[in-house]
Amino acid sequence: MASKLLRAVVLGPPGSGKGTVCERIARSFGLQHLSSGQFLRESLGGGGEAGALAQQYLERGLLVPDHVITRVMMAELEKRREQHWLLDGFPRTLGQARALDGICQLDLVISLNIPFETLKDRLSARWVHPASGRVYNMDFNPPQSQGVDDLTGEPLVQRDEDRPEAVAARLRKYKDAAKPVIELYKSRGILHSFSGTETNKIWPYVYGLLSSRIPPILSEEEH
Numbered sequence: 001m002a003s004k005l006l007r008a009v010v011l012g013p014p015g016s017g018k019g020t021v022c023e024r025i026a027r028s029f030g031l032q033h034l035s036s037g038q039f040l041r042e043s044l045g046g047g048g049e050a051g052a053l054a055q056q057y058l059e060r061g062l063l064v065p066d067h068v069i070t071r072v073m074m075a076e077l078e079k080r081r082e083q084h085w086l087l088d089g090f091p092r093t094l095g096q097a098r099a100l101d102g103i104c105q106l107d108l109v110i111s112l113n114i115p116f117e118t119l120k121d122r123l124s125a126r127w128v129h130p131a132s133g134r135v136y137n138m139d140f141n142p143p144q145s146q147g148v149d150d151l152t153g154e155p156l157v158q159r160d161e162d163r164p165e166a167v168a169a170r171l172r173k174y175k176d177a178a179k180p181v182i183e184l185y186k187s188r189g190i191l192h193s194f195s196g197t198e199t200n201k202i203w204p205y206v207y208g209l210l211s212s213r214i215p216p217i218l219s220e221e222e223h
């Protein structure tokens with residue numbers, strides 16, 4: 001089994017389960033789950049330049065420019081040079097993928113292919129705890145008490161961009177930006193695609209793939 005540090009990426013449209021799958025992988029294999037959206041949200045309150053720039057975009061549910069997110073991610077990755085990691089939400093464009101190429105060689109890219117109707121249903125049932133980024137789904141993983149975060153008891157909110165009227169446009173935009181990224185990783189032979197409508201059915205295959213690269217610390221069922 002390889003002992004080098006694992007460098008992995010999970011790609012997929014909004015609502016495809018990237019966050020859910022990354023959390024499971026992080027717990028099962030003891031690696032760091034690095035979410036670009038979460039880093040951006042954390043940067044907003046800090047008074048820094050990246051936060052100020054990002055705010056205008058996030059408020060409108062837009063992708064931030066490549067140079068902004070790339071700067072944020074490079075700084076975070078630099079802090080984790082000695083750890084296994086898994087990226088969620090980055091790279092989203094070819095420019096971002098090229099920037100990532102400049103600092104590491106990826107071992108593994110997981111692509112989640114989920115039908116459009118399923119994405120629409122999931123996003124409209126998604127509620128989040130803004131401060132932590134914890135994600136709930138009123139059908140799939142509801143909070144213990146309705147409308148509040150399990151750990152803090154604070155209220156959950158629905159993101160504007162998850163409202164049904166915003167979802168179709170968002171999915172289209174994702175596809176346009178992601179296509180060349182997917183092609184790039186496919187051409188390198190590191191892309192692994194998983195299709196389905198349920199994370200629980202995809203999970204055993206993802207677990208199997210990761211197990212071939214890094215020893216698990218939890219069994220497939222324990223996540």
Ligand SMILES: Nc1ncnc2c1ncn2[C@H]1C[C@H](O)[C@@H](COP(=O)(O)OP(=O)(O)OP(=O)(O)O)O1
Pocket residue numbers: 012013014015016018035036037038040058061062063064065066069088089090091092093096161
């Ligand atoms: N790689 C990126 N490039 C540009 N903008 C980004 C990137 N990652 C995150 N953002 C911005 C735009 C997103 O609307 C916002 C929140 O990101 P993220 O947490 O990934 O969204 P999300 O949880 O809604 O994911 P998704 O859109 O996949 O469901 O941050």
Ligand SMILES: Nc1nc2c(ncn2[C@@H]2O[C@H](COP(=O)(O)OP(=O)(O)O)[C@@H](O)[C@H]2O)c(=O)[nH]1
Pocket residue numbers: 012013014015016017018019020021122123125126127135136137138139140141197198199200
């Ligand atoms: N019904 C259902 N919801 C799911 C499934 N997998 C994930 N979800 C929910 O769908 C929403 C989107 O998942 P998330 O992990 O945030 O996806 P991301 O946008 O790709 O990071 C969240 O509310 C999840 O709890 C599933 O198999 N079935």
